Amino acid sequence: MRERVAITLALSVAGTAFAGTFSELESNNTIGTANSLGLFDVPGGSVVIDAYLGDNDVDWYSFTLADTSSLAIFAAFSAGSSADGILQLVTDSGDVIAFDDDSGVGFLPALQVESLGAGTYYLGMSGFGDVGSDSVDTDELADGIGHSEDFGYKLAVGFTIVPAPGAIALLGMGGLAMSRRRR
Ligand SMILES: [Ca+2]
Ligand SMILES: [Ca+2]
Ligand SMILES: [Ca+2]
Incomplete structure (x- = not known):
């Protein structure tokens, strides 16, 4: 049991700022007041956001990718049954790059995006x-x-981050450099 905890901790430190559940913090109704999910680095990571969408509410979340990533987002109900949500993915400069309405459960959204470049992005649930x-x-x-x-x-929200070819080459060179240094 204790070993398992240690392994989980090691993975979360290496992979992601958050591992587990993140509870939304109002007010997060603009990208300027978005809740930060943190920095995601190789090999990626995942977080489950626990939140509530009230009348005329919108919930914004931000995340930063250290390298090119693929992203999968899936919304599920925690209360209510006939609700209709939408999801926007927005760049740091406020350009909308993806939208979904009903690809998830019922009328809830889901999004999959390939090859998001390094940088900060915003997710808006409304x-x-x-x-x-x-x-x-x-x-x-x-x-x-x-x-x-x-x-x-x-x-x-799940990220898979694969280092760019240049970075892979550098990782390989790292081992080489270490063995050289031993001489
Ligand atoms: Ca909310
Ligand atoms: Ca909100
Ligand atoms: Ca919808």
């Missing part, structure tokens, strides 16, 4: 009617205005 798929490639951010959804949700 209610149906706030923004739509036509907000992609624009700066139209979810602001919560215009929806009357009211439900609890969990957002599972």
Whole structure:
């Protein structure tokens, strides 16, 4: 048992800022007040966000990728059953790069994005009617205005980070450099 705890700790330190559950902290209604999920580095990591979307509420989360990553996000209900959420993925400069409405359970969203470059990104969870798929490639951010959804949700966010070819080469060279240094 004690060994397992030690291994889990080692993995979380190496892989991600958060491992486990993150509880949202209001107010997080703009990208400027987004809840930070931290820095994710090789080999990636995952976090489950525990949150509530109230009337005209929008929940923004930020994360930073140390290297190119693929991202999978899946929303699930924790309270309520017929709720309709939407999800936006936004760059550091406020450009909307992905949107989903209903790819998850019921009317909840899910997103998969390949090859996100290193940098900081923002995830916005809001209610149906706030923004739509036509907000992609624009700066139209979810602001919560215009929806009357009211439900609890969990957002599972997972990253797989593969070092760029140059970085892989450097890792390989690291072993070589160490053996050389021993001479
Ligand atoms: Ca909220
Ligand atoms: Ca909020
Ligand atoms: Ca939806």
